[in-house]
Amino acid sequence: MxxxxxxxxxxxxxxxxxxxxxxxxxxxxxxxxxxxxxxxxxxxxxxxxxxxxxxxxxxxxxxxxxxxxxxxxxxxxxxxxxxxxxxxxxxxxxxxxxxxxxxxxxxxxxxxxxxxxxxxxGNFVDKPKLKFLRKEIQKAVSEARLISANYGSDSKRAIEAWDIVDELEAEATFYGVPKPCRSAREMFGEDKKPATVA
Known part of the structure; x- marks a missing residue:
């Protein structure tokens, strides 16, 4: 609104x-x-x-x-x-x-x-921004993962998609969501690292 x-x-x-x-x-x-x-x-x-x-x-x-x-x-x-x-x-x-x-x-x-x-x-009672942001973050993370899988994690499109995720996470933090230890981008990067044998 x-x-x-x-x-x-x-x-x-x-x-x-x-x-x-x-x-x-x-x-x-x-x-x-x-x-x-x-x-x-x-x-x-x-x-x-x-x-x-x-x-x-x-x-x-x-x-x-x-x-x-x-x-x-x-x-x-x-x-x-x-x-x-x-x-x-x-x-x-x-x-x-x-x-x-x-x-x-x-x-x-x-x-x-x-x-x-x-x-x-205003519609902030029926549609609080934080609830909307959480859904947007989930959607943006899914899209960034898909783009990274299709075009490569280092592609311009993937970087831009993860930038959107970072911006949404920062906005959610502003609204009071505790800052995660690792961002969605960092967790995705760690998931993609090859396993090492000791």
């Missing part, structure tokens, strides 16, 4: 030159917790203004929302997500950066994805 499958397409945007009072009015009207700040020109970045920006930088200090502009409190450039990014990577990005939502952009603004979208629309 990818960001484009769970994102919200109806996104409210605001100009950086708008006042915080205008931002609050729009957020209340649409029932939103954040607004995407529009870029000023084609080379400019998107920004984000959140309810915490408003509460922490305006309300907490008694500042007049009519006298403070969005550009003074927004985050710019903000974290953005590619629509084809897998949901688990969106979740990891959010966890690593501390953001709760991000615009989904591919040349233009397509939507917004949030922690709530991951929880309510």
């Amino acid at each position: 990818r960001a484009k499958h769970i994102m919200t397409q109806d996104v409210a945007t605001i100009r950086g030159s708008a006042t915080v009072a205008e931002a609050v009015k729009l957020m209340r009207l649409k029932g939103l917790r954040s607004l995407v700040v529009e870029p000023r020109h084609s080379g400019d970045a998107y920004g984000m203004v959140t309810e915490m920006d408003i509460v922490g930088k305006v309300a907490a200090f008694g500042r007049d929302p009519e006298a403070v502009h969005v550009y003074e409190i927004m985050t710019k450039p903000c974290v953005v997500v590619n629509p084809d990014l897998d949901v688990e990577y969106v979740a990891r990005l959010f966890a690593n950066t501390g953001v709760w939502r991000a615009p989904v952009i591919q040349g233009e603004l397509l939507g917004i994805v949030s922690v709530t979208d991951i929880i309510t629309k």
